[in-house]
Amino acid sequence: MTTYTVHDKTWCLGCTNFSLLESARQSFQELIDESKGALKKEDFVLCAGIGCHGKIHDYYEMSSIYGLHGRDLATAFGVKVGNPNLKVVSFSGDGNAFDEGMEHFVHAIRYNMDMTLIVHDNNLLSLTTGQPTATAWKGLRNRTAYGVSSDPFNPVSMAISLGCGFVARTYAVDVQDTKRIIKEAIKHKGFSYVEVVQPCVFFLDTREYFTKNLYKIDETTKMDKTIALQKATEWNYEHEDKKIPYGIFYQREKGTFEEAEPQLKSLLDKKIAWWNLKRSFSYDRFVKQEN
Amino acid sequence: MDYKCFCMKKFINLKNVFFQMRLNILVSGKGGQGVNECASILGSTLTSLGYYCFMYRDYESRIEGGHIFNILTVSDDSIQSCDWSIDIFVAMHMHSISFHKKNVVKQGVILTSESLKYDSYLEKQSFQPKAGNMFYAAAVLKVLGVGKEALIDTIGKSFKPGPMVEENKKAVELGYGLPKQGNLLGKMKKTKEKLYFFQGSDGIGMGAIASGLDVYLGYPMTPSTVLMHYLIEKQIQENIFVYYMDSEVSAINAALGASYTGAKVMTGTSGGGYDLMTEGVSFQGMAEIPLVIMLGQRAGPATGLPTFAMQADLHLALKSSHGEFPRVVVAPSTSEDAISLTNQAFYLAHKWRIVSIVLADKNTLENKYTITTLPKIIPVVSSLSSVAKKALFDNYKITPSGTSPMGVPGKVLVKASSHEHDESGLTIEDAASAKAMFDKRMRKIQGIEKDISKFPMVKLYGNPRGKKLVITWGSNLGAWVDLARENKTLKIMQILYMQPFPSLIVKKEIKKASKVYVSELNYTGQLADLIAEKTGILISAKQRILKYDGRPFTPSEIKKRLK
Numbered sequence: 001m002t003t004y005t006v007h008d009k010t011w012c013l014g015c016t017n018f019s020l021l022e023s024a025r026q027s028f029q030e031l032i033d034e035s036k037g038a039l040k041k042e043d044f045v046l047c048a049g050i051g052c053h054g055k056i057h058d059y060y061e062m063s064s065i066y067g068l069h070g071r072d073l074a075t076a077f078g079v080k081v082g083n084p085n086l087k088v089v090s091f092s093g094d095g096n097a098f099d100e101g102m103e104h105f106v107h108a109i110r111y112n113m114d115m116t117l118i119v120h121d122n123n124l125l126s127l128t129t130g131q132p133t134a135t136a137w138k139g140l141r142n143r144t145a146y147g148v149s150s151d152p153f154n155p156v157s158m159a160i161s162l163g164c165g166f167v168a169r170t171y172a173v174d175v176q177d178t179k180r181i182i183k184e185a186i187k188h189k190g191f192s193y194v195e196v197v198q199p200c201v202f203f204l205d206t207r208e209y210f211t212k213n214l215y216k217i218d219e220t221t222k223m224d225k226t227i228a229l230q231k232a233t234e235w236n237y238e239h240e241d242k243k244i245p246y247g248i249f250y251q252r253e254k255g256t257f258e259e260a261e262p263q264l265k266s267l268l269d270k271k272i273a274w275w276n277l278k279r280s281f282s283y284d285r286f287v288k289q290e291n
Numbered sequence: 292m293d294y295k296c297f298c299m300k301k302f303i304n305l306k307n308v309f310f311q312m313r314l315n316i317l318v319s320g321k322g323g324q325g326v327n328e329c330a331s332i333l334g335s336t337l338t339s340l341g342y343y344c345f346m347y348r349d350y351e352s353r354i355e356g357g358h359i360f361n362i363l364t365v366s367d368d369s370i371q372s373c374d375w376s377i378d379i380f381v382a383m384h385m386h387s388i389s390f391h392k393k394n395v396v397k398q399g400v401i402l403t404s405e406s407l408k409y410d411s412y413l414e415k416q417s418f419q420p421k422a423g424n425m426f427y428a429a430a431v432l433k434v435l436g437v438g439k440e441a442l443i444d445t446i447g448k449s450f451k452p453g454p455m456v457e458e459n460k461k462a463v464e465l466g467y468g469l470p471k472q473g474n475l476l477g478k479m480k481k482t483k484e485k486l487y488f489f490q491g492s493d494g495i496g497m498g499a500i501a502s503g504l505d506v507y508l509g510y511p512m513t514p515s516t517v518l519m520h521y522l523i524e525k526q527i528q529e530n531i532f533v534y535y536m537d538s539e540v541s542a543i544n545a546a547l548g549a550s551y552t553g554a555k556v557m558t559g560t561s562g563g564g565y566d567l568m569t570e571g572v573s574f575q576g577m578a579e580i581p582l583v584i585m586l587g588q589r590a591g592p593a594t595g596l597p598t599f600a601m602q603a604d605l606h607l608a609l610k611s612s613h614g615e616f617p618r619v620v621v622a623p624s625t626s627e628d629a630i631s632l633t634n635q636a637f638y639l640a641h642k643w644r645i646v647s648i649v650l651a652d653k654n655t656l657e658n659k660y661t662i663t664t665l666p667k668i669i670p671v672v673s674s675l676s677s678v679a680k681k682a683l684f685d686n687y688k689i690t691p692s693g694t695s696p697m698g699v700p701g702k703v704l705v706k707a708s709s710h711e712h713d714e715s716g717l718t719i720e721d722a723a724s725a726k727a728m729f730d731k732r733m734r735k736i737q738g739i740e741k742d743i744s745k746f747p748m749v750k751l752y753g754n755p756r757g758k759k760l761v762i763t764w765g766s767n768l769g770a771w772v773d774l775a776r777e778n779k780t781l782k783i784m785q786i787l788y789m790q791p792f793p794s795l796i797v798k799k800e801i802k803k804a805s806k807v808y809v810s811e812l813n814y815t816g817q818l819a820d821l822i823a824e825k826t827g828i829l830i831s832a833k834q835r836i837l838k839y840d841g842r843p844f845t846p847s848e849i850k851k852r853l854k
Contacts, residue, residue: 005683007717045700047548050709057708058718061682063700065551066708066718068574071544074536078548078556079700081506081532086552086701107537263532273701274505275553275675277530281501283665285528287493288448290338290661291486 002028002041007058016172016198017052017120021059023178024089024118028062030179031087031186044087047076049096052127053120056091070100073108073117080113083273084258087186088115095125098134098153105155108191109164113257116185116192119155120172122200123237130203137239142203152237159193160228160250166192167228168248171214173198173207181248190256197246210244217247225250301747302755311776312367312479315374316431317391319360320383322353325424329381330361331659333428336445337365338488338661340437341481345370345769346490346659347843352513352597358390365435367480368776371625371660371769374845378475379434381427383409400434400473402427407469421455422462429466436474439467484663487626491655491766494626495585496521498633500529502671505554507533508542512561513597514653515587519559539564543571543584550580551707553675553699555637559585562604563593569611572646576616578707579644579687579695579732581673583636588652588765590841599841600653602765605817608650609790617735619647620789623655624768631666632787635746641673642742643694643735650789652812654766654843677702683715689727693734740791748793750785751800757782759853760804761836762797762822764789767812767844774846778853786818798826810836810849 002025011017032039044062048054050069057066067075076090097105097119108117123136131143134153141147159167166188170178178196185192199206213235221227228250235244258264267273318330327348334344343366350359362373377394382403395401404410407430413420425446429439446459495518499507509519522533536542542558550556560568565586575582588604590596608620619639621632629651636647676684676696684698684705695714698705706716711728713719719728753775761771762784775781784800786793801807801822809819809830816837819830836852838844 005717042701042704045552055718057706057710061704063703063705064707065548065578066706066710066712066716067547068544068570068709071540071571074541074544075548075551077541078508078545078550079552080548081508081534081545082549082552082554082556083701103537104541107541261532261534263526263530266530273552273554273699274549275673275699277505279503281503281668283497286497286500286525287487287489287665289485290335290488291341 002032003061004059005061009059010055011052012202014201015052016201017056019175020120020172020178020196020198021056023175024182025060026179027183027186030183039087043085044089045079047072047079047088047090049092049101051093051096051125053091053093053096070096071104072096073101073104076115077108077111077113080115080258081264084264084268085271085273089186090115090117092117092119094119094121094123094135095133098155106162109159109162109193111257112165112191112254114189114191116182116194118182118194118196120196120198122198122204124200124203126200126203130200135237137237140239154233154236156195156249157229157232160225160232164193164250165190165252165254166248167232167250168193169195169197169246171198171210171246172196184248188251189253209239213242213244214246215243217245217249219248222248222251301750303750303752313370313374314365314378314475314479315376316363316365316379316381317360317377317394318363318381318383318427319358319387319391321355322350322357322359323355324383325421326359326383327361329383329424329428330363332425332442332445332449333431334363334659335449335488336432336442337437338486339445340441341483341486342366342476342479343368343370343482343486343661344488344659345373345661347373347654348657350598358387360387360391365476365479367482369661369663370773372773372843372846374847376847379431381431383423383427400475402430402434402470407466412465417465418461419458422458425459426462426466429463430470433467433470434473435476436472437476439463486661486663487665488659488661489626490517490657490659491623491626491629491651492517492657493521494623494629495633495649495651496525498630499557499583499637500525500531501630501668502634502637503555504531504557506546506549506556507531507558508536508546508549508556509559510536510539510542510564512564514589514656515559515561515564515585517656518585518587539567540571543568544574546582547571547575547578547580550582551700553673553697555641555671555673557583557585559587561587561589562591562607565604565607565611573612573614573616574709575646576612576614576618577709577711580707581640581644582646583633583640583649584646585649585651587656588650596841598653600766600843601813601839601841602652602767602811603813603817605650605789605821608648609821616732617643617645617739618790619645619739620650621647621787622650622764622789624765624785625655625662626660627662627664627666628787629655634666634668634671637671638669639739639742641671643739644697645735645739650765652765658766673697675699679703681715685714686716687712687714687728687731689714689731692738693731694738736791743788743791748788749796750787752783752785753781754779755782758805759808760784760800760806761808761810762786762818763810764818767810770844770846770849771810774849778850789821792821792825794825797822798828801826801828808834808836808853810844812838812843814839
């Protein structure tokens with residue numbers, strides 16, 4: 001069973017990370033159960049950056065790396081290079097992913113390594129007491145003198161434009177749908193991106209706003225990039241009375257990084273990691289006596 | 292922290308030859324003409340005949356045009372430096388003449404594209420322009436008094452069979468035809484020792500592969516890129532994975548991710564890229580995931596002189612990254628050191644779960660050295676474990692030595708963390724647990740010091756009773772060792788381990804000497820400062836023989852600076 005550790009959970013009372021934590025745990029467990037022995041708990045490696053989301057490292061009784069702020073995707077990429085047979089899921093926050101770690105987000109989509117990114121997006125850097133991030137709306141006053149002066153960044157439409165093979169948005173409070181989407185994301189072959197919008201109950205309580213405006217999209221057209229982009233840009237993270245679409249926007253499989261790189265492909269085919277290889281060295285293969 | 296002296300010193304006897312013969316060949320031209328290839332193939336050819344060679348490369352940060360040159364020094368004994376008394380000057384382009392004509396000795400020979408009628412052969416399409424560098428190489432051999440067969444042999448060995456080999460052979464025939472038969476190598480003795488001729492970066496690559504390298508993740512930056520190119524060349528044959536990441540930040544974080552799974556991983560960069568990596572180095576310090584970094588120094592600050600050498604990143608390698616944690620810094624001088632020190636760097640990184648930095652410089656990486664012995668490789672064993680006693684593997688088990696077995700993800704549930712943690716990798720913040728974990732990490736230092744006692748941390752050259760002691764490191768060693776062959780008052784000390792530092796042996800040698808100098812390619816004297824920090828002995832400004840224009844010292848230059 002995928003369970004929680006005995007570690008103290010230090011999120012705030014009523015934090016929507018708790019429901020996200022449970023949704024992801026259920027999706028791991030269901031994937032393991034449905035695999036009929038092919039997938040074990042040990043096959044998962046979770047990565048996290050720094051921020052409220054990062055504490056998730058302490059809560060699952062699973063393998064994980066608590067990395068540097070913004071760098072979780074680079075570390076996750078490395079884990080897959082080290083052993084492409086592992087199921088890698090990277091947890092991130094909006095500050096972690098789109099402020100400090102934007103370069104890794106863009107390149108992870110380009111590499112298309114078979115792994116999943118789950119972004120806890122509450123528009124704030126909450127662990128540093130609530131400063132606005134790239135997804136914070138124009139005019140948001142938190143920890144600013146005049147309010148945020150730039151338009152927010154829409155990671156969902158960006159991911160689709162960059163050709164990410166799986167792009168979805170979900171609402172942290174909706175445990176059932178979040179679980180379903182995370183499961184689909186992990187099952188998707190290639191890089192998958194799950195945007196989890198969430199209120200920060202302490203610094204920015206948007207519960208009412210989301211409950212009022214969220215609507216579930218029709219997922220039957222998810223193969224069509226144009227429709228996906230249209231839907232993704234219906235709401236651009238502005239704080240206006242607009243309908244907010246959620247669900248799987250786009251899904252289309254393409255060749256993965258580890259299958260395109262022969263050395264990694266061979267590890268996949270043999271179901272081994274680098275450390276399983278026996279190596280021997282002889283100078284003859286490298287340097288010849290000249291005289 | 293003062294490191295106890297468990298360290299071994301190694302005395303390298305210089306052969307007591309009355310006079311070492313040296314011949315300097317300068318090959319110059321425009322970028323893209325194959326200057327480097329011409330000098331390299333001459334070096335390989337002459338080494339194949341039993342001569343010692345050393346090749347220095349001087350080029351600008353551009354792909355085509357400009358003025359570039361190599362100096363190939365040929366000798367009857369081991370050689371690690373070049374000099375500006377040019378015996379044969381090859382100008383593959385006429386504009387090169389003005390740069391170096393003044394350096395040609397009285398009896399020297401000048402071969403130019405005009406004097407060899409190079410253009411007329413091109414007009415007649417006697418061979419492809421790409422083979423032009425072999426034309427000049429053949430001309431040099433004629434002046435040296437060496438038959439062209441040796442060159443044709445080397446071409447056969449160095450190039451893949453195909454039309455280019457034939458073109459090169461045509462160029463050799465024609466290039467050999469024109470110059471007056473010379474006999475410059477006539478009196479020089481050949482050695483019967485086994486000889487190998489390759490550059491330092493190849494040595495680092497070999498050392499890494501010999502240590503069991505699985506994955507190399509980097510980002511191109513001169514002069515570290517040559518190592519990545521070498522490994523890419525070996526990728527298929529050795530079944531390793533080499534990849535250009537999107538940045539140095541990605542490279543080091545991905546390298547740590549890969550190493551976490553039990554792979555043997557290396558990354559490499561130059562000063563600017565290393566600056567970006569430093570947060571990752573600190574992550575290593577906390578997460579204790581084994582890692583080897585090659586830091587190839589070039590002239591800074593900032594973009595500096597991108598294709599020239601400086602030894603100004605010693606402090607960077609030693610003090611970079613926030614927080615305190617154990618690390619090893621080794622500094623190779625020649626291709627031979629490059630193999631053994633990289634091997635030791637891997638051994639220590641994996642045994643002790645630390646970061647090892649191989650601190651090389653542009654000259655060590657790109658100079659070609661003739662060496663006579665290939666160092667013995669020590670096996671690199673990681674203490675991987677796939678058995679857990681509890682649900683979570685104790686990835687940070689507190690042990691007397693400070694190092695703990697590493698759990699393998701896929702087999703056990705294993706956590707690695709950049710946050711202070713307990714034995715299983717879960718976050719803790721209470722004072723007692725934090726101190727216990729800090730002590731565990733720092734305790735490794737004593738074990739590492741003991742472990743290193745089997746490796747030479749310093750090497751001494753020249754007169755064992757020499758009263759003038761010169762302490763140096765990296766590529767700068769070459770000129771001093773070569774000077775010590777004729778100046779019998781000199782004892783040269785090469786520092787191989789910068790961290791842990793061989794304090795006691797350095798102190799002892801300094802006390803024995805009547806005059807002490809520290810020589811480096813930087814402005815402030817970073818090794819001199821380190822010696823003061825570790826031994827308490829101050830090295831005055833007068834004792835510091837420094838150079839910071841990006842060019843290496845030559846023996847004749849330091850001879851003057853010693854006075």
